[in-house]
Amino acid sequence: MIRAMKGLLAASLVAGCGLAHAAELTVMTSGGFTAAYQQLGPRYAEQSGDTLVSVYGPSMGKAPEAIPNRLARGEHADVVIMVGYALDELIRQGKVDPASRVELADSRIGMVVKAGQPKPAIGTPDELKQTLLAAKSVAYSDSASGVYVEKQLFKKLGIADQLAGKSTMVERIPVASQVAKGTYQIGFQQVAELLPVAGVTYVGKIPESLQSVTRFAAGIPKTAEHPAQARHLLDYLASPAVQPTVRATGLDSVAR
DSSP states (O other): OHHHHHHHHHHHHHHGGGGSOOOEEEEEEOHHHHHHHHHHHHHHHHHHOOEEEEEEOOSSSSSTTSHHHHHHTTOOOSEEEEEHHHHHHHHHTTSBOGGGOEEEEEEOEEEEEETTSOOOOOSSHHHHHHHHHHOSOEEEESSHHHHHIIIIIHHHTTOHHHHTTTEEEEOSSOHHHHHHTTSSSEEEEEHHHHTTOTTEEEEEEOOGGGOOOEEEEEEOBTTOSOHHHHHHHHHHHTSGGGHHHHHHTTOEEOOO
């Protein structure tokens, strides 16, 4: 009964779009929510009649693909899905409608090793520390999780100096893909970005006492061509009915 009610809710959210003409929506989304979006987006498009044009890039950083950099050079978007505080900066700059902000999911940091390698112990802060000290090389992303790993996690563990010579921030591409190739021994990124990558073994999340929880949120740029249809899409992505899919990708649902 509960599952049926959730399905009806999702259907009603999508059906609301049918009252308007179908639109082509450009959706810019960053890594942490991508796996969920890639499952939910096609479902929404099929039911609503809207076409989703997907553009991928990190929430921040110097890469030209980063969402703020895309918007700065005039690229069009109807929806942006990104790290919450990066979205807040776009709102502060007047580029995204503050009333459109929707909370989507929370993301935690995890670790991978190359497939076939033993899973090191990282269940406690001391175990994680010893694993990092023993590693020949460590990689992390150039987005929110990697910034935390480089600037805070290593310092909290008291090993920033020891890690400086063997840790690398990987730009743009998934960290796990480089671990799968053997370029780096271990890799850190948000769990939802690690799980879809073949060729690695997911070790687990870092200890909760050292964890950095990243909130993913979405908004509608003030230059959006189809703000009404964009709002329907955001309501769908945040709806209770889609949360099992969101959680299955390694994210945590937002308490509402």
